[in-house]
Amino acid sequence: MSFLFQCSRGHRTLIALWRLALVCFFAAQFPVAPDALAKIAGKRLLLFVGSNTLGEKAVPELAKAYLEKVKHVPDTTIFHQGDVIYVSGRLPDGTAVYIEIHATGSGDCFKSFLGHYPAASEPCDIGMSSRRIREEEAAFLKEKTGITFNRRGNEPGEGCEHPVAVDALTIIVHKGNPLNRISFSELKAIYSRKVKTWNQLAEWQQSGGYRRRDRRLEQHNHNHGAANRQ
DSSP states (O other), X not given: OEEEEESSSTTHHHHHTHHHHHHHHHHOOOOOOSSOOSSOOSEEEEEEEEOHHHHTTHHHHHHXXXXXXXXXXXXXXXXXXXXXXXXXXXXXXXXXXXXXXXXXXXXXXXXXXXXXXXXXXSOOSEEEESSOOOHHHHHHHHHHHSOOTTOBOSSTTOBSEEEEEOOOOOOOOOTTOSOSOOOHXXXXXXXXXXXXXXXXXXXXXXXXXXXXXXXXXXXXXXXXXXXXXX
């Protein structure tokens, strides 16, 4: 599951636009500037930091919908500079504006709220995460900011933690792998790193007829929430 986090109720409209943005995402082609500017011009309206699962494609479409539907920007442009995505345009009065999105991993979402994310000079307005906030992270943020980040509201846009997507995961292994079935508890053991070889999982399988090979399990980047779902 994926989440957006906010510190206040200041972005209720943006959260409410999420469903609209997802419709746009599946239907639209991204307009990408041919030459990314060395430094984006104009006024930054919002700063997103966190999950690349959300930040690479879905949140840029959310930002695009926000500029078009709320700020009445007639033409928007999405372009990338490495892990940073800019969604820009001009307000009806001609003012240049943009939304900045850092798709660098779920862990950076919570670092940014504390001002510990080095790529941005100030905390993000909205954080992106592909996992729920951990208890120790919520407690630390509560202590430092006074805000309860794992609080969900009864109405759209209220609270701090907003579920916005549910991921569908498919587990695929090589045809020569000794396993022919696997349980959810065993998958949890793999991704929590309690089990580190396929042989450990194969012990409960039938024991004859093939040679078991000791294949190390590949792990995802520790900073990304998709690697830490349990």
